[in-house]
Amino acid sequence: MLVSDSPADDHVPLHVYDAVDEAFSILDGHYHIQCGEQEWSAAANDFVFLPRGVPHSYDVISGPARKLILRFLS
Numbered sequence: 001m002l003v004s005d006s007p008a009d010d011h012v013p014l015h016v017y018d019a020v021d022e023a024f025s026i027l028d029g030h031y032h033i034q035c036g037e038q039e040w041s042a043a044a045n046d047f048v049f050l051p052r053g054v055p056h057s058y059d060v061i062s063g064p065a066r067k068l069i070l071r072f073l074s
Contacts, residue, residue, distance in 0.1 A: 001068065001069070001070055002068070002069045003027070003066065003067070003068055003069075004066070004067050004068075004069055005064060005065070005066050006029070006060045006063055006064065006065045006066070006067075007060065007063055007064055007065075008029075008060055008062060008063035008064060008065075009059075009060060009063070010059070010060040010063065010065070011057075011058075011059050011060075012057055012058050012059075013057055014034070014055045014056065014057040015055065015056065015057065016053060016054065016055045016056075017050075017052055017053075017071075018052060018053055019052065019073065020052055020071045020072060020073055021049070021050065021051050021052050021071070021072040021074075022049075022050040022052075022056075022069065022070070022071050022072075023047065023048060023049045023050065023069075023070040023071075023072070024042070024047070024048040024050075024067040024068065024069055024070075025046075025047050025048075025067060025068040025070070026042050026043055026044055026045065026046045026047075026048070026065075026066075026067050027044060027066040027067055027068060028044055028063075028064065028065055028066040029043070029044070029060055029061075029062055029063040029064060029065020029066060029067075030042070030043045030060070030061040030062040030063075030065065031043070031048075031058050031059065031060055031061060031065060031067075032058065032059045032061050033048055033050075033056070033057075033058045034055075034056060034057050034058070035048075035050050035051075035054055035055075035056040036054045036055065036056070041061065
């Protein structure tokens with residue numbers, strides 16, 4: 001578990017985790033998230049699940065933004 005702060009206009013490019021599922025609990029700010037073919041917005045109190053093996057990325061739409069990151073090993 002890790003809390004991550006991101007400035008406004010932060011961008012994380014498309015990437016893949018093969019060994020872990022990842023999830024975000026959005027604490028502050030507004031994100032645009034892509035996971036595979038899907039795209040959506042997430043804001044405070046939203047929960048995002050990103051399954052292993054699926055390319056994903058995000059952009060901070062308004063910030064500063066903060067999220068709790070959870071990674072699940074099998």
